[in-house]
Amino acid sequence: MADDANKVNGVEEAPKQERAKPDPPGYFEGESMTRRRAFTVGAQALGGLAGAGIILPAVGFAIAPIFHRGKERWEAVGPISEFVEDTYRQVVFTETEGIGDAGKTTAYVRKSSKELGEEPGLYVAVSNRCAHLGCPVRFVEAAGNFICPCHGGVYDFQGKRIGGPPVRPLDQFQTRVRNGQVELGPRYSVTSQMEPVRARDPGEFTGGIWEYLYPPRPSTFPPP
């Protein structure tokens, strides 16, 4: 009843006098925070610090491989006399060590060709990893093309895409000649204009704006 008497047309009147707010327990004059609150915040901050001390190293442990670049590896795949300009020779070499056959990969190697506008005296090593989703392509001698069995990707003699779903030419491996042997080194990708860029995974475009949308990874080697 007393409450109703204060109301005029439903609008509540302000109480006549503000009561002094009692200090919370543990409050002392001149303190910006009660002791209880200070201890609560302190205990929670310590707990968070201890939690971060466990979580951060564990997460770093799991994502460390993203920032780790392995040792550069070169492997001899045959004497220079075995490789010619007008066709490929299939070689198998180890790309990843320590896991047996699973770490091996196939490359198609030939001499560089003046007719195709390449610098003479070098060796070209084309990876058999399809630029669509990573299936193994094979070189078909009769057609002079690389053909992927999975989804029908087709590449020309140089490895440029001429059909199917792949998004860029086939990757290549760096080559050098040591002691009369052709050696294959780190993998690199190429743009549609055959300019070398750092290795990308299959399915990722190269060149132009794609160099930013699919940024190079710290685990890859700079292109030659």
Place this chain on the structure above:
Amino acid sequence: MPKVRLPKIPDAVVPPPLRKPAKPGSAGTPKGQAPSDLKTAPERPSHGDRLVGVAKEAPVDALGWVDQRLAASGFLTGMLYRKVPKGTNWFYTLGSATLFAFIVQAVTGVFLAMYYTPSATQAYHSIAHINNDVPLGQFVHGMHKWGSSVMVILIFLHMGRTFFFGAYKYPRELNWVIGVVLLILTMTMAFTGYLLPFDQRSFWASVVGININGTGPIVGPYLSDFLRAGPELGATTLSRFYAIHMLLVPGAIIALIGAHMYLVVKLGTTAPPWVKATRPKVASPVAQLEAGVEGNGRVNGAGTRIDGAPIDGEGNGAEPA
């Protein structure tokens, strides 16, 4: 089809703590009356009587002994004898079936781990050993392999039941969200488990699967490096997949299944959409007006009942509404 009446389980075979609790007011005393032992002053028991009382109170069965310390029978009977809506049918068992499929996966997975070696050079041979040499090895491996497909299929059927019965609506949205997270985690299990045999099929399937992950812009390349633990599928890829498949995701799935089932019991299940809700009979608005019930907006000042599109009095610029 004649309705089959299931025989009632006799009370004698149910352990006392798990018996269906009596309805309030039905335990001998009529509703609203004090129990008879409160009407008369209790007599002071003798020492001997008290000893007999103590002996009577002492639980003689193991379940009673545990329940005196755990106090779980209230929760268990509440869960086991909870009400389910009319029309509950076989479609409502798809969730339990999914849970059963998960339990089969967990049990067979634990036993496969006794023989499996998560190393890139030995994984294939350990799987071949399970299949060819271990007694019943191919059977347990087969249960795990085919059971994974069964679990994924059951999840989608369960999800379809929830969707088409409208059981995802308020207040059960959170349970739908938890279910979607469980679906994603199950897919993670399927993806990581596929690599473990390390045969040609699983090797190339994982190569393709990781490359599909890598096609996401900006983060894709780093995601595939994370999954492979390096720029190429290597020695630590398999142990990484094994750890995710064996330790990380199962724990998360078990925790989320707990939350999922807690919400099912807490919120109850929905009736199928073809079961109409029965409402308690309420007198018509006119009858209410005649009886002097105020405040029903569906009856205008003249006492005329308005259906569907209620209107106010005629517009009048001189008077406020």
